[in-house]
Amino acid sequence: MNPFRKKKDVRPDLGVLLSEFNRSLMLIVDKPLLIANFTSRIKQLFPVESVCVFLLDESAGKYKLQNPDGGRPDIVLTPKDRLVNWLSVNDKYLAVSQRPDILTYFSEEEQAILGELKTELIYPLKVMNRINGTVLVSRKTDGVPFTGQELALFSLLLDQAAFAIEHASLYEIQTERVKRMYRADRLATLGELAAGAAHEIRNPLTAIRSTIQYLGRDLAGDSVRQEMVAELIAETERINRIVQGLLSFARPSELHIAETDAEQLIGQALLLLNATLGKNRIDVQFEYFTRDTRIQGDGEQLKQVFVNILLNAIEAMAKNEPQQERTLIISIETGAPVNLYSRYLLISFEDTGEGIGREEIENVFDPFFTTKEEGTGLGLAICYGIVSRHEGEIEVKSVPGKGTSFTVKLPQQYTQNKPPHESKNINSR
Template sequence: MIFKSLTTRVIVTLVGLLSVGIGTFTYFNLKREKDQLVKATRENAYLLLDTIERSIYKSMSVGDTQDVQVMLQMVGHSHSKLIGVRIFHPQGIVLKSSRPEEVGMPVPEGDYQLFINNRKEGVYSSDAFGEVLGVIKPIYNDVLCQRCHGTKKRLIGVLNVNYSQVETNRRILEATRLSLVSTGAVILFCAAAISLVIVRFVRQPLNNLIDSMARVEEGDLSVRITPVAEDEIGRLIVSFDSMVGKLDKAKRELEEYHFQQMERADRLASVGEMAAGIAHEIKNPLAGISAAMTIIRQDFSDEDPRKEIIGEVVEQVSRLDKTVNDLLFFGKPTPPEPTYADVNAILRKTLLFALQHKGGKNIAKSLDLADGLPEIFVDPKQVQQVFLNLILNAIQAMQADGGTLTVGSSLVDLDGKGWVRTTIADTGPGIPEPIIGKIFTPFFTTKAQGTGLGLAICHKLITQHGGTLSVTSEDGKGTVFTIDLPVAAYEEGAPEEEA
């Protein structure tokens, strides 16, 4: 669980890398120091060996062998690290030694093995002296030596020096301990410093940010954080405050908009009920006026100008009757009577009615209906009402300059479900951007003689059938209305051909 924390992983990683780095440096430093101590011991041994060799050569050249023994004893007691200095026979018998008791005794096995293996130096373990550095140097039968040793022997002896490695090893051990303690102290100090810095400048600000985000998640949008530094965490906090401020502003605007919409919905409901009541009271007198005007019109001859005036009155009464019907439907819509229907058949029937419109003579029509579309479960009359309203709007939009009316149908897949899509497009002037978001709002209209209920009723009818009605428009190039209705889900036992 502890390693799920980002700061913990960062601290552990940094301390681990630091430990590896410092440990590697300490290892090579210790190795270098050990090599230097061993090298110093060897150099001292070789220096002593050369000095003794020159002294022995000088004494032996004058035949004073007794001085050699005395000299070896003096040298053997001159240094605490020096265990012994000796000259032994190639067969392994000590001839001269700083320790007189060794004379005539076999040379130590470690030193003799160096000679046998033709090595100049080596370290071996001794029961009496511990770890010993042994250095040997053969004494060859030079011309001056041949007076005493003859000419038959090429090698007359081996000079041997033994140094104790106990002090060197002790110093190496002390250096190792000191390095380990120093390394551990440095690592602990660096780990504490890294932890303090990360906790202070990373973990605490992140925890504050997490706590504030939790409060925002609970709905408190008044949360603000004061950044302590102008680093990445500080910029993140500034961005968080900006985001929360925008959310708070959007929330207030949304609440205000929701309140306005609720008030508007209440007003529309009241207006709808009042309009339905008024429309019901107006509808019957309008029917009587229309019938009376029609009878009166028949009494005039075709040449009588009063007949044209009566005809205009009848047309205006018909327009008022349509407005009354729209108000009645909006105030109290008729429940749909759904059945299985073919959208292409509804479109063809609707176009047949729409082509009778007087403004559609100089408008080209284009049909792009997909074959084999599945049926939809809708009220055909209400869907036809929607199609007719949209097609007549398209014709009216192109009435002045002409254009092309395109009606299409297709099968689309939305979120894994089948939908029958119908598109009604025109090449008219289009809908301006500020207006397009309001066209489905009840009583909103840009027409001189419109009620503003046509598109609102269309949207309401399609929504009642579980579909969607959307619009896209480009100013100056035309408008496309898109109607998506769900494919019919047949109940068990219902024949697919019945529609």
């Protein structure tokens, strides 16, 4: 319903409209749901083609498009670039067709984005003097320019939306923080338990293996028993592999920090998996948004992280039906600053596999959590340990039936590059 399209003398009750709008937004704390709700309400009020919401992603240091609404999901705006700068200095909306002079002030990339999204109005989402995002509204479908009254109502609604989004973002950050603390705690306890158990299993296992070998010595000619012995030995080897994996999760080897290059490490990991990728007809695509892919870290251990994540992606996509897409997108970008001396490097692996369910996703980093018949459930637990010891983070997002993305966030410079009073023992947990 467009409030301005009612009979001429019937004015919409602005107070009621605003309070309804506000109430409906304040009840929702889930950010994607909130954005969907608020954009659909805007579209009910104004006949516009699209309403695109960009929000600041602190870790990537960019404004990311939250609801493609006809645009590409990977469109980003950069805080240092001109559009955000203009919004923050002028603190008001911009009607593009009324101010073509300002449009030419924006960078070429920004102009291309505005063109692609057929943008007519640009609104800042500002809370506490900070631009948290921007909303790009397209032209009206009937081609009629926005009236002054419509623009004023838009401003009021978007000011309210800015607060609701800030509220939902804080809620999201807080929930994520609690989850992370809970996960770190749980993994530390599990790690200690696992290390104790692994240690206890190793000695009797060696004894069992050598006894089986001893008993199998005099079985020449008895092929049935020889086969049984071989099977037993294979099983002890499997237990041994699990124990080794457990130990590398719980009692990790020291980090050998050196200058290395994430792009090269990914290249080496892909080379190791080349045959499996080919066999499963997986198309690997790269999206590198930075040239500086250097990091300080333990190359071998980080390579293991990438191999484990890649293997999971391959295993997930190998289950796809032949007609389903099998694409793996690897992207690298520079993220937010870690401190005065370093920034994060964000490395993402996005697959088009079966995805992970809402309940399972909470457990994927737990040792022994597996949904695979032959899996040990240690791959991601090991990744988590290695990334944490690099003072980084690992995150997972998934849409069941569509795909999964793992993002590894690593400081480009290691702690030894901080001033002496800030440096820590890099191998301490």
